[in-house]
């Protein structure tokens with residue numbers, strides 16, 4: 001017969017078990033709710049499911065939803081008087097959701113590497129007979145007139161133009177690029193290109209494609225085969241995502257921390273621009289700081305966090321906020337905008353540093369004391385990110401970006417895997433120290 005277990009031992013054992021389970025639960029909860037993993041956030045925002053956070057497959061709205069979820073998870077509230085985190089606005093934008101192929105001499109080219117399409121490209125499917133346009137033709141009025149008239153009036157629908165800049169002066173190259181862009185209103189254009197590909201977003205569309213072809217890929221083929229499909233969206237809906245942490249004591253004063261989350265989206269169904277450095281990295285830092293300020297709010301300032309949309313289409317989200325402020329611009333003591341936070345080996349540049357010297361000196365001093373970054377470099381005014389319309393309206397604002405060996409910018413190589421995150425943790429602390437110094 002098996003002896004009955006001692007009741008007291010059983011009680012102790014069950015208490016111990018439940019204590020352990022509880023502790024495990026508390027631990028796993030606090031680990032789950034603690035430390036937002038900024039690298040993971042960056043990686044998620046760069047994943048193919050987010051479609052380059054642009055204008056194909058609702059990429060930018062997927063990102064907006066994700067950021068709103070993070071705000072919610074961190075326990076941040078929408079701004080007073082707002083039902084949710086979103087501030088909606090509209091704009092026209094050109095997009096490339098469909099198939100995209102360019103075939104040259106029987107070889108299918110690699111989208112994003114061998115060629116890109118100008119952001120304002122239109123559509124064309126079929127073979128194009130390429131007529132040459134170069135500096136010599138532009139220099140001769142007769143030659144140019146005869147080329148344009150052939151394209152306009154003697155064109156069965158398959159003639160296009162091949163823009164060759166070889167041997168041209170810098171001035172002539174500019175002129176040729178300008179003409180190439182104009183020509184896309186009347187025929188498909190292939191422009192040979194020897195510089196780094198840097199894509200962007202256009203709010204308008206030409207009738208035909210304008211292909212920028214890496215000149216080393218081209219070798220005298222008179223025919224190019226292309227399938228390029230654009231979709232012009234006349235009123236694209238986008239959302240700024242906004243949350244805040246109230247000050248410990250009731251306050252009417254605000255600090256803003258902002259970062260754009262949109263990027264360039266897809267260029268054809270198979271190719272997308274992950275925008276890791278620009279600006280999944282800055283969005284992730286903003287979320288990390290949202291977590292830090294939620295845990296330990298400022299005494300005198302409410303801290304507002306805005307993930308802007310439409311930055312790559314022309315600073316549209318921040319412009320919309322400035323024109324339709326929820327918290328009045330005169331209540332903002334300082335705005336810090338982060339964009340391109342993924343490196344930092346060479347430190348950071350502070351746009352508007354020379355416009356607000358007192359704040360800049362304070363930043364430099366904090367960095368010297370704490371030894372965060374190799375360099376805090378001053379720069380003047382520049383309309384290159386979402387701080388711009390705020391400071392134009394008199395809001396003291398900085399835009400900081402990291403410097404380092406990573407030169408992947410507005411191209412398909414701006415990938416999560418190519419970020420060093422050299423100063424990611426230091427930057428999170430540094431920005432926090434600086435904002436808390438107000």
Ligand SMILES: [Zn+2]
Nearest residue numbers: 260278279339
């Ligand atoms: Zn950017």
